[in-house]
Amino acid sequence: MAKKYIGISTLILLLIVSGCTPSLREEPEVLQNTEEEAAKTVIIPSLQLDENYYRTILPYEESASRGLVVSNLATKYDMKEVETGLLRISQNEFSPDKYLFQEGQYLEGSTISSWLARSNQTVDGLNPSDEGLIGEEKAKNAPVYITHIVEQNYLEKVDNTVKLAGVSVGLALNSIYYYQKEAYGATFEEPLTQKQIEENGKKIADEVVNRMRQIEGLADVPIVVGLFKQNSRNAVVPGTYFSYGVAPSGKNVSDWKAIDEEYILFPTAASEEKYRDLDTIFRNFKQDVETYFSNYTSVIGTGYFKDQQLQKLTITIPIQFYGTAELIGFTQHIAGLIKTHFNPAMNIEVQINSLDGAEALLVKKSGEEDAYVHIYTQ
Template identity: 80%
Template structure:
């Protein structure tokens, strides 16, 4: 029998956050050490939802460059993954059991805009000068390598205070440079090689760490830097981080560690060639859905792989339903198909959406025989 729990979990969480639920532990009020004249009083939440989640300080402070990611990255998929991927990297160096999370407070919007410019546009521009170059010549000789920088801060609690103990930096690098040969003309693209991306990414990483070391309070803070390869503008899956390095206190990045991550769209020629069995499973699952209900636009799956092993499969089903009973019936059928096609070791999430928004969500974590189900209209 499928279980319906997600709506209740969300409600319990909201009550806990708002202070209306029974206390799950004592929240701790502490002093945050800053470079400002007056230290700030902050609260450390007692509840950690999962061992992979960082606790964050309250009141929550937004990044000093909040919103800049929207204008700098090409797709909504990269906007999300450039931050989530950096969190995964940070867990390798700053354990969620020991460290607290805070959005970046050192790189503000003005600084980042100057750094992301070309060197002939600002004195601190990290991208190559395009002086005297136009169109294809610019694309061949001076493409824009870096489009965005993400900062995350990690703090530790000692006695009755918290202080900065680590910084993670994500450098979003272009895989394609887009250009026009004439004003208002057609857009062309120049693919950057992996060697170009990696060489320039590491060069920029060293310069960024050098600059951070000169900022107040950052000379001896460990700094993690990850290189993120963006996907193309028309991609429907995000890019990934492909390497990272940790600069110990007072030093720069040096030893780089490779990251083997990939997002794969199902069903495609690529998924069939590289992950044949998983591709067949998805196509069979898709076919069974079509047999039950053909009133849909498309069914797609996005698989997140690490070291060529599937970590999570997110399946999106857009539909056109006209009644609550129809949604319930379809979702019940889906729950059975999820159990039939995806073994208990898989991490599966199925999202059913209509033009009106989310209709149903099915989640099956590794070890679960059946999916947890939530129907939003209930």
């Protein structure tokens, strides 16, 4: 695919987005895409919702491999995290203040599918050959290591043009290989060691970058590569990226950096063992929630940790309420419990849901004592 250059032609009025606190920019910029002599008008939005969010060019262009993530990853949690986690990694190399985001435009769906195959299935297959192997032999000697590749493009405005400035790719790697000893038989699990995952992930990353350098437009741009360790099929929290490296312009990855991230479910034996103090706080909060109404299902928390420090705690409370006044009273009670139980330094989000959908949302940001409360109305 040819490298994209976009020339600025004019300006339009400010787009107004309600309910946001954007960075100050007076007007969005209307650009003209002149690739392959087919002029196409695109826009750089004027508003940046948050310093951690990238602006995207409009109209939004979907990934060239859109849809593959659904078939290639086992859980909805990994489907989301493999993309959002890569966005976090990319911020280390491509600042949201300077760069624009675009979904991957260079790796076609057919290309990724061919790369994800076994080497005896396609000439480009990145997974080991299973020729002559069956069942447990295959699991022990030739497990599938990589199951998905996600691409993100980062654009930079230079003078009066916007062009590709860098690419990030996330490699989703198995932590467990599932197999059957006989057709239509029971499914067995073969856990992969961290050493297996990391060594094969880095080897695959080198090959992926080498191949990307052969694609027109990608020979000289920096490429960020993240290694994502998927969670098990029955997990209710996502896996995480555990390492990333940067391939400088025209080169391969020269250095890898470890990433210490994890998602922990509360309250569980794992949360009690690893984060005892927070687990105790959560259990006390849960107990107080349960004393208010008996017609609830459960209170579940998901903590996102970086370098073993809590970054955000998301709490889900399913309910079976029957009246608006009851919902308002319960939500007010939850707002009080958040203030009572959790440290002001914590980022807390509480989602109150029913069978009809979202009922209320409470958000307490770090440094704030009181939570922002929104009750959904029909």
